[in-house]
Amino acid sequence: MRVMIDTNILISAILGDGTPYRAYIKAVSYPNQGIVCIQNFDELRRIFNKKLPKKIASMERFLSMALPSLEIVEIPEKEVPEEQLIRDLNDRAIMRAAVTSKVDILLTGDKDFLESGIEKPQIMTAREFVDGTTGIP
DSSP: OEEEEOHHHHHHHHHOSSHHHHHHHHHHSTTOEEEEEHHHHHHHHHHHHHHOGGGHHHHHHHHHHHGGGEEEEOOOSSOOGGGGGOSSGGGHHHHHHHHHTTOSEEEOOOHHHHTSOOOSSEEEOHHHHHHTTTSOO
8 A cells, every 4th residue: 555644744753653563664664655745844844843853854854764664756847626625725735745646544633634525545643543443454
C-alpha cells in the first residue's frame, strides 16, 4: 500500500511513541510505502518553530532517520476534483499530491480530510490504520 502521512501524524510520531508513531512505522514498513509531500516539511518546520521550538532538535533527528524510508512527492499545479471536498484551503495541496501520486491511504487526524467523504484515497486515522478496522491489512 502507498500511504501518504499527513503532518499531524508526523508531529505526533516525532513527539511520542503512541498510536501515531505505530501508524508511522506501519506506513513505512514493507509491504507499505510511506509518502510525504513537500508541504509536509514546510508545515513541520513552521509548527515546530512557532509552537515547539524546544523540540526542533527532535524533529531534525526524526527526519534524518525517516527520510531514507520515505518517498517525497511534489505538489502538482493542476487541481484534482477531490480537493474541492476539502474545507481547509491549505490542505487541498496535500490531497492533490495524494491523488496524483496514486496513494491508497491518506493517514491523518485532520477532520477536514476525515469528514470530506472522499473514498479514494481512503482516509484513515492512526488508530484505524494500526488496527486495520476499515479492511486494510
